[in-house]
Every structure is written in structure tokens, then in C-alpha cells.
Amino acid sequence: MSTSELALLLQHSDTTARSVIQETAAAAGLMWKCRWSLCAEYNIKATELCPHCGRDRDGHPLRDVQPGCWPVEDELWENLRTEVTAHLRQQGFDPLPDAVTFPWVSDEDAAPWSLTRLVLHYGGIQRDYKIHLERTEISDLLEQVAEAAEPSSYEYLRILPR
Numbered sequence: 790m791s792t793s794e795l796a797l798l799l800q801h802s803d804t805t806a807r808s809v810i811q812e813t814a815a816a817a818g819l820m821w822k823c824r825w826s827l828c829a830e831y832n833i834k835a836t837e838l839c840p841h842c843g844r845d846r847d848g849h850p851l852r853d854v855q856p857g858c859w860p861v862e863d864e865l866w867e868n869l870r871t872e873v874t875a876h877l878r879q880q881g882f883d884p885l886p887d888a889v890t891f892p893w894v895s896d897e898d899a900a901p902w903s904l905t906r907l908v909l910h911y912g913g914i915q916r917d918y919k920i921h922l923e924r925t926e927i928s929d930l931l932e933q934v935a936e937a938a939e940p941s942s943y944e945y946l947r948i949l950p951r
């Protein structure tokens with residue numbers, strides 16, 4: 790069953806049928822139940838973060854995601870956080886988003902993460918953010934993170950501004 794077929798099935802079910810379908814779909818691996826007890830919503834398989842509360846599959850709130858096989862030095866990571874936060878403030882984001890995700894783009898560039906299409910997180914809500922961060926302090930720091938961490942293909946980077 791495809792995601793859209795499952796969505797259609799849920800759309801056309803009453804409350805009782807809905808919970809049976811959701812539980813069955815979760816057992817079959819087509820959905821997952823948010824583990825945060827205050828939320829406990831069912832989400833489709835492809836969703837990484839719960840769109841209802843913004844937590845991940847383990848029920849953890851949004852947090853930094855450092856890609857790669859090797860840990861990044863704290864000082865480098867905190868410099869990245871400072872620059873990302875300063876950038877968002879300069880752009881007038883108030884309140885600041887809960888997190889910023891730099892999606893993977895290519896391993897051919899010095900920094901493998903997108904510098905033009907980011908994702909801003911506000912709890913469970915995700916917004917695309919188009920910007921140009923080429924040749925900035927942020928792109929320099931991302932290059933250094935890539936060099937230190939040696940990320941694998943398709944590993945995104947997420948950082949919480951502060």
C-alpha cells in the first residue's frame with residue numbers, strides 16, 4: 790500500500806476504524822506512533838519528525854544532528870551555531886526557529902550541504918528557507934565540519950540556534 794493510498798483510507802474512516810487502521814499500519818511498518826506521551830499521534834513511514842509536536846521517532850525533542858563518522862570539535866560546532874544564530878537575527882527572524890536543517894546536496898562540493906535551500910523548524914512545522922550562503926562564514930564552517938566529520942551521502946546537518 791502506498792502512502793497516498795493509506796492516507797485515502799484514513800480519510801474515509803470513522804474514529805473507530807481509523808485507530809484500527811493506524812495500529813495495523815504501525816504494526817506493518819507503514820506508520821509510526823510518536824513516543825512522546827503527550828502527543829502519541831501516528832505518522833506515515835517517510836516522516837522523520839512528528840508533524841504534530843516536532844519530536845523524532847524516539848520521542849526526543851528537536852536536537853543537533855552532527856553528521857559523519859567522526860565527532861566535530863565543540864569549538865567548531867559552537868562557532869557554527871553562533872554564525873547561524875547571528876544570520877537568522879540579521880534576517881529578522883523573531884522568534885528564532887527551533888532548529889535549522891542543512892539538507893545534503895552533493896559530495897562534490899567542499900561543503901556537501903545546501904547553502905541555498907534550508908529547512909527551518911518551528912516545533913512540528915517545517916518551512917523551506919531560500920537564501921544564499923555561498924562564501925560566507927557559515928559556508929566556511931560547514932566546509933570545516935565536512936572535513937572533520939567525513940559525512941556519508943545523504944546525511945543532513947541540523948543545528949539549534951541559541
Ligand SMILES: [Zn+2]
Pocket residue numbers: 823824825828829830839840841842843844
Ligand atoms: Zn508527536
